[in-house]
Amino acid sequence: MNTELDMRDRLEENIKTDRYVLNMGPQHPSTHGVFRVIATLDGEVIVDAQPVCGYLHRGIEKLAEARTYTQVIPYTDRMDYLAGMLNNMGYVMAVEKLMGVEVPERAEYIRVICAELSRIASHLVAVGSYSADIGGLTGFFYTFRDREKILDLLEMASGSRLTFSYMRVGGVADDLPPEFFPAAQKLVKELPAALDEYDGLITGNEIFQARTKFVGILDAKKAIDYSISGPNLRGSGVNWDLRKARPYSVYDRFDFEVPLGQNGDCFDRFRLRMIEMRQSLRIVEQALAGLPEGTHLGKVPKVIKPPAGEVYHEIEGAKGILGYYLVSDGSPKPYRMHVRRPSFINLGVLADLVQGWKIADVVAILGSLDIVLGEVDC
Amino acid sequence: MPSEKVAERLAALGESLPSLNVLEDAVIVGGDDLPALLRSLKEDPDLAFNFLTNLTATDYADHLTVVYNLVSFLYGYQLTIRCDIPRDDPRIPSVMEIYPGADLQEREAYDLVGVVFTGRELKRVLLHDGFDGYPLRKDFTWAGGRD
Numbered sequence: 001m002n003t004e005l006d007m008r009d010r011l012e013e014n015i016k017t018d019r020y021v022l023n024m025g026p027q028h029p030s031t032h033g034v035f036r037v038i039a040t041l042d043g044e045v046i047v048d049a050q051p052v053c054g055y056l057h058r059g060i061e062k063l064a065e066a067r068t069y070t071q072v073i074p075y076t077d078r079m080d081y082l083a084g085m086l087n088n089m090g091y092v093m094a095v096e097k098l099m100g101v102e103v104p105e106r107a108e109y110i111r112v113i114c115a116e117l118s119r120i121a122s123h124l125v126a127v128g129s130y131s132a133d134i135g136g137l138t139g140f141f142y143t144f145r146d147r148e149k150i151l152d153l154l155e156m157a158s159g160s161r162l163t164f165s166y167m168r169v170g171g172v173a174d175d176l177p178p179e180f181f182p183a184a185q186k187l188v189k190e191l192p193a194a195l196d197e198y199d200g201l202i203t204g205n206e207i208f209q210a211r212t213k214f215v216g217i218l219d220a221k222k223a224i225d226y227s228i229s230g231p232n233l234r235g236s237g238v239n240w241d242l243r244k245a246r247p248y249s250v251y252d253r254f255d256f257e258v259p260l261g262q263n264g265d266c267f268d269r270f271r272l273r274m275i276e277m278r279q280s281l282r283i284v285e286q287a288l289a290g291l292p293e294g295t296h297l298g299k300v301p302k303v304i305k306p307p308a309g310e311v312y313h314e315i316e317g318a319k320g321i322l323g324y325y326l327v328s329d330g331s332p333k334p335y336r337m338h339v340r341r342p343s344f345i346n347l348g349v350l351a352d353l354v355q356g357w358k359i360a361d362v363v364a365i366l367g368s369l370d371i372v373l374g375e376v377d378c
Numbered sequence: 379m380p381s382e383k384v385a386e387r388l389a390a391l392g393e394s395l396p397s398l399n400v401l402e403d404a405v406i407v408g409g410d411d412l413p414a415l416l417r418s419l420k421e422d423p424d425l426a427f428n429f430l431t432n433l434t435a436t437d438y439a440d441h442l443t444v445v446y447n448l449v450s451f452l453y454g455y456q457l458t459i460r461c462d463i464p465r466d467d468p469r470i471p472s473v474m475e476i477y478p479g480a481d482l483q484e485r486e487a488y489d490l491v492g493v494v495f496t497g498r499e500l501k502r503v504l505l506h507d508g509f510d511g512y513p514l515r516k517d518f519t520w521a522g523g524r525d
Contacts, residue, residue, distance in 0.1 A: 054504035061490070062513050224428050224451065227479025240429075240451055312432060312447055312458065323432050325445065336514070338434040340447075348482045377504060 017043030022359070026055050030133055030363040033373030037350075037362065044358050049351045053344075056377035064337040069095050069169060069304040072334065077163035079341060080375040082125050083318035085111075085118035085154065088167035093248065094313035094324035095169045098306040106294040107171035108250045113184070113287045114157060114166060116280040120191070121150045122318035123273040123280075126370040130270055131202045133367035134211050139202045146194045149187055156180045169304055171297035181288065188285045195277060203274060212266040216353045216365035219264055226349040229342050230320025231272045232369055236264035242316040253290070254283045266368035273370070305332050319343050319370055341378060343371040384455055387425055391418055404458040409470040412461055416476050419448060419457070426452045430477035433484065435491040437515045442468050444493055463493070472498040490514040 025036035034055035040048040060079065064072045076091045077084040089111055096103060103111075124147040131139025151161045156177050158166035166173050202208055218228070223236040233240055241258040243251040259275040261268030308330040314323035320342025327336040346369050353369075354362045388405060392398040395415055397408030407415050419427040432447035446459040463470050472495035473480045484495045485503040492512030494500065502509065511518050 054502075054506070057504040059513060062518075225478045227430050227477065227483075229431075238451065245451075245454060312445075314431065321431060323447070325432060325434055325447075327436055336436045338432075338436075340432040340434075344486075345479060345482060348479055 015043065017045075019047070024359075024362065026052070031366065032129065032371060033376075035371070035373050035376070037366070039354070039359070039362065041359075046354050046357055046359070046362065049354045049362065051347055051350050053347070053373070053376050056373045058378070060378050061337050061339065064334050066333065068332045069306070069334060072337065073167065074163065074165045076339075077165055078374055079339065079378055080122070080317065080319060080322075080343070080372050081162055082372050083118040083122035084162060084164045085114040085166060086122075086315065086317045086322060088164060089115050089249075090313065090315045090317065090322045090324050092167045092169050093315065094311055094326050095304065095306065097313050098309065098311040098326055098328055099169070099304070101170050101300055102298050103171055104295050104298050105250070105292045106175075107296050107298065109287050109291045110157075110172050110176055110296060111167060112249055112251065112254075113176075113284055113291075114154060114164075114172075116283045116287070117150050117153060117184075119318045120277045120280050120284075121147050121154075123277050124150070126273050126318075127198065127202065127270060130367045130370075131208070133363050134208050136202060136205060136208060139198065142194070142198060142201060146191060149183075149191075153180060153183055153187065156183065168297060168300075170300035171295070173297075175296040184284065184288055188281055188288070191281055192278060195274065199274065203271065209267060211360075211364055212270060212368065214263065215266045215361055216357065216368060217263060217265045218349060218353060222349065222352070223264065226352070227345050228320070228349055229346070230317065231276060232269055232320065232346050234258065235261035235269035235272050237261055242314060242321060248315055250287075251283075254286045256280075256282050266364050269368040269370075303332055305330065314340065317342055319372065319375065320346055339378060341375045343369075343373075343375040344378070347371060347376060381455060383453075384425060384457060387419075387422060391415065404460050406460050406462070409461055409463055412459075413471050413473060413476065415459070416446070416448075416473055420476060425455065426450045427455065427457060428452070430473070430479050430483075433473075433480055433487065435487040435493045435514075437465070437491060439465075439516055441465055442491060442493060444470055444487065446473070468492055469494045469496050471496055474498050 019042050022039045022041055025031040026034045036052040038050040039046050060075045076087040080087050124143040128140040128143030155161050158164040218236050220236045220238050223233050237260050244258050256279045259272050261272050306328040308328055310327040312325045314321050323340030325338040326334055329335040353365050388400050395411040397411045399406040419425055427448040427450045429449040429451055431449050435442055435444045441462050442465055444461045448457045487493045488500050489502040489504050491514045
């Protein structure tokens with residue numbers, strides 16, 4: 001890093017450069033969706049970058065105000081569409097907190113199984129597309145091959161492959177079908193070998209490491225100041241995972257670790273997701289083994305009418321802290337819904353991170369933050 | 379629900395911040411005292427509310443309420459702060475200097491609810507610059523909307 005800075009200083013002394021504005025996106029594969037960056041460059045070096053979002057804004061918070069509490073569930077899938085189960089879970093838990101609904105133990109276990117599978121699916125997209133961003137397109141196909149198996153599992157449970165809408169206030173829509181269990185056991189057994197394969201293909205790749213190590217360093221203080229959460233925060237060495245820090249659902253019953261990064265660079269953020277997948281598999285394995293008998297849906301009134309009041313509930317999503325803020329006026333429709341979307345808030349640090357780097361590094365840094373535009377724009 | 383330690387510190391802060399009102403589930407404060415309150419909460423080593431997790435606003439027809447959710451990583455404390463502001467003059471000081479992470483969230487609250495955060499540059503973030511009105515205001519209507 002230092003030698004590179006010295007080199008840059010020498011370059012600046014000897015070569016006269018101009019300032020100009022370069023537009024990236026909104027339609028470009030490296031932006032992971034419809035997202036635009038207006039970069040100001042001095043020669044090849046970025047001096048300023050303005051993120052522009054909103055191209056996928058559907059006004060979900062406004063739409064929710066005209067729907068019943070149950071009708072809002074399908075909208076949550078469409079925010080972070082790579083981890084729909086986690087979005088479902090955050091929402092129904094917020095409504096349950098507002099109403100004081102008890103959730104049967106079996107339902108909690110099913111939720112945890114589906115949520116962790118969703119987290120793995122999301123991380124598989126993150127590491128695969130990151131590999132493609134850096135130039136190793138093969139990694140993309142390998143991770144998508146294995147993500148397919150998870151989507152098959154979640155399809156057995158919910159009937160859908162992406163927009164699950166599987167969770168309900170008080171539990172889940174249906175019990176897991178019998179064919180789910182052998183397939184899930186098979187996945188738990190086989191996926192670690194696939195992760196080893198990615199480690200050989202992506203993590204250990206020399207070019208990949210050269211492109212990501214010590215690039216886009218986010219130190220712990222800055223990460224906290226900028227309200228960064230999820231793997232991006234933990235990549236900077238901050239130990240804050242809501243599953244451990246403030247256990248919700250039945251997460252306190254499982255044995256798993258929270259991996260942390262050391263340098264806060266792109267490589268650490270990537271690597272963390274790789275390790276988190278193994279930890280999620282451990283949780284799935286334990287939840288499958290300990291799945292209690294019982295009903296999958298608790299006693300909930302037919303018409304969901306939470307008492308007037310407000311609630312803020314957050315869970316650890318795939319991209320970071322996913323929070324739902326709900327205001328009820330006692331009617332069957334939410335008076336106000338706000339979603340704390342981790343991808344949106346994590347974007348806040350982008351301009352800071354890319355300063356001093358080059359265009360190719362912008363792709364590496366943006367990819368390492370793992371945003372999904374359905375969630376950024378809401 | 380503020381813990382004992384938090385409640386004790388809030389009571390002490392109340393002496394210098396007259397608009398502070400500690401409720402069961404939240405802290406109510408006037409807009410003018412907000413930056414001072416947040417700064418104290420963040421810098422007090424016994425509280426260390428270092429993380430602004432959520433910032434949003436709601437239109438209650440007769441006033442707007444801006445909500446801040448703070449977390450202390452060190453102690454695990456959580457705190458909700460609410461700020462009522464008039465609907466026809468929806469100004470409130472920006473907290474970007476204390477929590478830089480508020481940047482995008484303040485822009486979002488301005489964009490959708492029309493809260494004007496003073497002391498910073500404000501631009502719409504999700505809607506286009508020429509958009510008329512603030513969609514999350516209760517009196518906002520649009521073609522094709524449901525009742």
